[in-house]
Amino acid sequence: MSLLEKYPVIDGTIELYAALSLDSTPNLLRQRADLNFTNEHGNTPLHYACFWGYKEIAEDLVHHDAKVAIANKYGDTPLDKSRGNLAKSLHDIALEAGQDLKKISFKDQSWLGLKTRSRDATLSRHKGINIKELFQHEQLASTPSGMTYRGTWQKNDVVAKILNIREVTSRISRDFNEEFPKLRIFSHPNILPVIGCCNSTPYLVVLSQYMPLGSLYSVLHESSGVVVDNAQALRFAVDVARGMAFLHSLERIIPEYRLNSRHVIIDDDLTARINMADAKFSFQEKGRIYHPAWMSPEALTKKVTDRNWEASDMWSFAILLWELATREVPFADLNPMEAGMKIALEGLRITIKPGISSHLSKLIKICMNEDPGKRPKFDMIVPILDKMKR
Structure with missing residues (x-):
């Protein structure tokens, strides 16, 4: 039973009710909404539960991974708002759950539009983006799918991806308007949403929040300055698994998303x-594959409509687990076309190397079962990875 089903009316506390879910849906926990979502004051649902002294609600929230150490814009954590023995109770539950009790500073995200976003993701508020100015900013990447620039919007650093489209026809423009809102997923901490777009002929631009550390691929294989030990690698794996479990709990998203380390951003x-900005729109690069090393054999040989996309994502996750465990690029000695052909037609598979723990090795093999129907679901492996992490 969800919190809102247990407490449909909480003494008129509208702030708590609204904070529990952006859309006020009654199935908060089943929908895996972000319990650590903050409002413009930096308060989480746990802040309000503690302030009003709703002990059972507060404890329920912490049992479901609500963080006790998140500080609001005034520097107060939920524990600071607790009365009587509630602070000690929540402190003990958080410790038992393995929470880090170091205070998490307030981060203003009001500019993302999380509080006032329109249901149909109206694009008018993003039409003021100056495309010519973007070309004068730092170019972060140039890929077949588009050019990515670092820019500013509402005085905040953003990443602007200009899609590589030969001609923006009226049909493509219409499809873009229909598909773009599906990437505005603000309700999970392991999803980086698209925050805005610009549909202005001849450009289609997708905006997301700028992250200085870049992609997981960069952190693992390029000079990022981040030390990734086994413990951190497992934390990354849990984050990705939780994010994918959430995506799979939704109706299938369009545009198409392909999981690999280049499409995971590190905060x-x-x-x-x-990173939702790395999804492919229906009109974009049909039939083209650029990173087959992470793709399942059936994803390389079958039509999108003829394959189990959840199972294909699980195979990709297994490759990512191997990548995290070895800190190596899969099939680095082959070019993408060679790797794709050998995976699809010649049975090429990654090799489990000595030094990888037996538990992780077994999980990788299970997730790469040659029979797609026998691969696990993401919500099944999250608790397994959580246990490995401890």
Whole structure:
């Protein structure tokens, strides 16, 4: 039973009710909403539960991973708002759950539009983006799917991806408007949402929050300055698994998303977040594959409509687990076309190397079962990874 089903009316506390879920849905926990979501004051649902002295609600929240150390914009954590023995009770529950009790400073995210976003993701508020100015900013990457620039919007650092489209026809423009809102997923801490877009002929631009550390691929294989030991690698794995479990709990998203380390962004607090800006729109690069090393054999040989996409994502996750464990690029000695052909037609598979723990090795093999129907679901492996992490 969810919190809102147990407490449909909480003494008129509208702030708590609203904070518990952006859309006020009654199935908060089943929908895996972010319990650590903050409002413009930096308060989480746990802040309000503690302030009003709702002990059972507060304890329920912490049992479901609500953080006791998140500080609001005034520097107060939920524990600071607790009365009587509630602070000690929540402190003990958090310790038992393995929470880090170091205070998490307030981070103003009001500019993201989380509180006032329109249901249909109206694009008018993003039409003021100056495309010509973007070309004068730092170019972060140039890929077949588009050029990515670092820019500013509402005085905040953003990443602007200009899609590589030969001609923005009226149909493509319409499809972009229909598909873009599906990438505005603000309700999970391991998803990096698209925060805005610009549909202005001849450009289609997708905006997301700038993360200085870049992608998981960069952190693992390029000079990022981040030390990734086995413990941190497992934390990244748990983050990605949680994010994918959330995506799989939704109706299938369009555009298409392909999991690999280039499409996972690392936040400045070393949280891994699946980057929705890397999804492919229906009109974009049909039939083209650029990173087959992470893809399942059936994803390389079958039509999108003929394969189990959840199972294909699980195979990709297994490759990512191997990548995290070895800190190596899969099939680095082959070019993408060679790797794709050998995986699809010649049975090429990653080799489990000595030094990888037996538990992780077994999980990788299970997630790469040659029979897609026998691969586990993400919500099944999250608790397994959580146990490995401790």
